[in-house]
Amino acid sequence: MxxxxxxxxxxxxxxxxxxxxxxxxxxxCSIAVGTVLALVKSYGPRPLRLLVSAYxxxxxxxxxxxxxxxxxxxxxxxxxxxxxLAFTLFTSAVMAEIVRxxxxxxxxxxxxxxxxxxxxxxxxxxxxxxxxxxxxxxxxLFGQCTTVIKDSSYLSGINVAEFxxxxxxxMAHAVSLDQVLLLYGFVFALYFSLNFGISLLVRRHxxxxxxx
Numbered sequence: 001m002x003x004x005x006x007x008x009x010x011x012x013x014x015x016x017x018x019x020x021x022x023x024x025x026x027x028x029c030s031i032a033v034g035t036v037l038a039l040v041k042s043y044g045p046r047p048l049r050l051l052v053s054a055y056x057x058x059x060x061x062x063x064x065x066x067x068x069x070x071x072x073x074x075x076x077x078x079x080x081x082x083x084x085l086a087f088t089l090f091t092s093a094v095m096a097e098i099v100r101x102x103x104x105x106x107x108x109x110x111x112x113x114x115x116x117x118x119x120x121x122x123x124x125x126x127x128x129x130x131x132x133x134x135x136x137x138x139x140x141l142f143g144q145c146t147t148v149i150k151d152s153s154y155l156s157g158i159n160v161a162e163f164x165x166x167x168x169x170x171m172a173h174a175v176s177l178d179q180v181l182l183l184y185g186f187v188f189a190l191y192f193s194l195n196f197g198i199s200l201l202v203r204r205h206x207x208x209x210x211x212x
Contacts, residue, residue, distance in 0.1 A: 003179040004186075008170045015166030016190055022080055022162060023149045026087035030148075031141065033088060034095025039125065041096065042103050052096070059093035065154050072158040079160045083152075091148055098140045102133035135209065142202045146195040163187065 041052045059067070064087070071086040106129055114124035134141070156165035167187050174180050 003170065003174055003183060008173075012163070012166045012170055012186070015161055015163040018080065018161060019149065019152050019163040020194075022083045022087070022155070022160075023145070023152055025080070025084045026091060026148055026152075027145050029084060029088040030091035030095045030144075031099075033092035035099050035130070037092060037096035038099035038103060042100055043121070056093045056096055059090050060097070064090045064151055065157070068154050068158060079155075079158075082158075083155050083160055083162075087148060087151070091144065094144055095141070098137050098144065099133060101140075102137035103129065105136050106132050138205055139202050142198055146198055149195060149198075150191065163190070 037052050037056065040048050041056070044052070067090050068083075068086040071082055071089070075082055075085065110128055110132065111124065114128045119128065152162055153164040155162045156168060159165065164187070167183055171180060171183055174183065
């Protein structure tokens with residue numbers, strides 16, 4: 001039996017596309033939520049800071065797989081939305097700490113300069129502070145993006161038809177070790193190509209900052 005026939009290949013690549021879709025949605029939502037959490041933890045009133053700190057520590061000190069299973073058993077909905085929710089809950093806590101580190105790296109003089117120009121808090125963050133913050137933390141953000149992509153393989157355990165799930169379905173029809181190795185080699189190649197491509201983008205970004 002030819003393991004890499006057209007039907008199997010289309011099915012496996014469909015899972016790869018779903019992996020990318022879930023990862024992109026999760027990363028976008030996590031950056032947005034994480035940025036809000038970082039701002040609240042850094043500049044919000046004390047009760048909210050404590051609440052956000054508790055949220056961040058709760059998710060940073062527990063495994064992502066636990067929250068994937070929790071959302072799977074407690075929330076009903078489309079698998080891509082459930083997956084995005086589970087990853088956003090967990091990853092936004094990590095993103096919040098990354099963004100907060102970037103905020104702390106912005107010189108105090110930038111805040112003072114913004115105030116002297118009549119910028120309010122929101123305008124200062126939008127036009128002055130956050131652009132500098134994200135420029136600083138881009139490598140760390142991209143590093144977390146590759147983690148999300150790799151961790152998306154956990155979703156196969158809750159029957160989400162992502163890359164590893166579709167590969168394992170085809171793997172069930174393998175009749176020799178060569179076919180198994182061929183399939184896992186294909187999975188390795190696609191995961192590596194995607195994450196290495198992201199790594200190259202980070203390096204290019206860092207070179208552009210250094211030469212600016």
